[in-house]
Amino acid sequence: MSQSFLKGLDYSVVQQCMHCGLCLPTCPTYDATKLERNSPRGRIALMRSIADGQLDATRAFADEMYFCLGCLACMTACPAGVNYAELFENARAEAEASGVLRSPKRNLIRNLTLKWLFMDLNRLQLAGRLLRLYQQLGLEALVRRLGLLRLLPKRLQELEAMTPRILPEFSADLIAPLTPAVGHKRYRVVLLTGCVQDLIFSDINRDTVEVLSRNHCEVVTPQDQLCCGSLHAHNGEYELARQLARQQLDRIPPGQFDAIITNAGGCGSHLKHYHTLLGDDPIYRERAAIWDRKIKDIHEWLGEIGIEPVQSGSQNGQFDKVSDKVEDKVKDKVKDKVKEEVDEVVTYHESCHLTHGQKITRQPRDILRAIPNLKLVELPESAWCCGSAGIYNIVQPEMANQLLERKLKHIQSTGATTVATGNPGCLLQLINGAAAKGMNLKVVHPITLLAEAYRCSAP
């Protein structure tokens, strides 16, 4: 074995867990199996055994680290403040370094994706364009109709069904490199457009820019962007994650902006820790610290700067919070009646890395509540993982599907017709899940709802 990540870790991180068990009820895998090995403290015990030299990074250890969703719900639950995120990334790196999981097929997939496709987003975009062509030419529909997929193994058939729809335009086609602030400019920010998000949810990027601009931000959207590296860090490719972080810091000098905006919960959680990643790099260390301070999730940033009030949609007149101040009883009565009739019921699913990784829970709800004609209903177990978990739904379909089922059941129980969530993985997971069940459910990013509301009201 070339390198032990866990032995190299500061022992206090490994030792921080006092195995009280308060993480157990919040861990989706432990909840499903009731096996200690599938729990945060059980996994930490295995990591500690490796750090102590009592256990080798075996196949069973590696499998366990990949059975963990990395949802970080345990970090919210942990009174002792264990940094599970750091432990988890090092444990997966340990598993990769040990080579116990290597196989020709797995190596090929990892080389193609982590080490090639996601290291240069031009390649990813090219792949996206090819896939889009395949979808647009009707080949996908044809292949599906002819039943050719039946020739594939069952797992590949399932994966094919999960293929996301590539949007006709990527972020660079939709967003100008510089978008001026509407009205008075108070901030200069830069938007990170993401990797997969750029291909399948570029409209969310456009909505984000619109909302930022509407809230007095001048938005810089560089055309040639990078993957944030979270995919690499979470999958044991620590060095590649560091490499991407350095490139990112070169391309987007953090000092030039009031904030660096991300609208993907999973990316944000990783982007906020470049300093941890590059803490031993004398050249990048300081810049990474500035970067970490400037990185803001879009909801967090809007919560900090405050949002412009949204006027109510055209057909219903102006019955939002602002007009509440107008003491007009007749209007109030009409308002109540109208509200009953037109309110769209929305519920909010928390992206794990937004709520557990970044502790952003209030701001997205505040944004949804600020939108007129939208009624926010709390989702039971809103902070429980939906099973997307990065690429977990691809590599651990069984567990991922159990979690998806559970999530969809809760969404149905709210009676909401719309579910909002701030992470592309969750969006895709819920879109696919709802489609498979034939549910009539609109799955959106909260910022899209806000952008739509702004569009309906005059600036």
Added chain:
Amino acid sequence: MSLAAAIPAALTRIAGAANVLTKQEDLIPYSFDGTAALRQMPGCVVLVTMREEVAAVLKVANETKTAVVTRGSGTGLSGGSLPTPDCIVLCLARMNRILELDRANLTLLAEPGATTQAIADAASAAGLFYPPDPGSMKISTIGGNVAENSGGLRGLKYGITRNYVMGLEVVLPDGEVLWTGNKCVKDVAGYSLKDLFIGSEGTLGVITKILLKLIPKPSARKTMVATFGQIVQAAQTVSDIIAAQIIPCTLEFLDRTTIRCVEDYAKVGLPLDCDALLLMETDGHPASVAEEADKMLQIAQKNGALEVRAAKDDAEATRLATARRSAFSALARVAPTTILEDATVPRSELAGMIRFVEEVAQKYRLRIGTFGHMGDGNLHPTFLTDERNQEEMHRVEAAFKEIFEEAIRLGGTITGEHGVGLAKKGFLPKFAGDAQMRVMRELRRVLDPSGILNPGKMF
């Protein structure tokens, strides 16, 4: 004694191969419970879901004279569910159904793996109340609560687990099933065997069903936080409240170190600039709640409280209690190893005991955080240490010895609610005396002649 290969094979025939764990990676996570600095690998783990499986496992163990350590969620704090070398860990976490809620008799029947929280929730959903609320209630199992006779924050007014157990189904070491107790409020037929099994720490039988008493939910409650410049003022407040013949539901104490750790984790707005904090809760009829709260406020003020603040609603009251429950784990924020004890003294001796604990900490140059159930005289002095520092660990041991001796001298006990297990085994003979020890040994021999149940624990 090393675990013969025949035993896992026999267990596999009983519970199925998937439910018998023998691999190192599966066993390491069962090599500890919630107790600090204790670790021991088991021989194997068997997860069962039925009483018949429990009986069959015990028969195998009895015939082969193999040790059995029964385990729920493994959150105990005295090493009670710590494996013994090469034992079978009999895990009941999956045997977690709530079987019946009898609204006519106000009882609840549950399997041992049901969590305390699940029981409290089920009772609450029926408009009823299950008061025992140990710190780990979100994940601790009712079987473990009964076996350890757990207490909690509400012990002062509502008593402990023992006060709510009406009946038990117990599997004896030879596989025979015994029922003790029933739904009758009064029952004096024969010895009260259920009381023997409550708090027996897994040494006399394996509890497979628990019949619990529920009570009506109090219609009102009021929670207050009082802060003091000196610990002794808080202690005096507690003494004065009791002397005024008020029995509040909760009178919890936190010292400066614990307050900081808890606030750091829970962020509930605890005042940080004080040496002592009392969390006081009264519940019952609204009129008496208002009157008691008012009296407690006056008593706190008379004793020089810096501030007395009332929780503004139920949600805040619950947040405060939840924050308090995290105290033990939260202390791990400032030290890698937190060793807590639960020496308990008559309430009249509380102030003296607190002073004594402080003196001992100074004498042995140890850092300490103290919190606990001040209203019960049940404190949790917690030494903040590092298990790798052997010299300091010796001082911790010596300090605890003095604390236990003082508790006994003051007419108190070596453990108020955590149990003897391994951690306090050495102190039991002195506390219990020869006659009690002899009777306990003989009782144990009668019920478990082969000595297979949790050997080496308690005495």
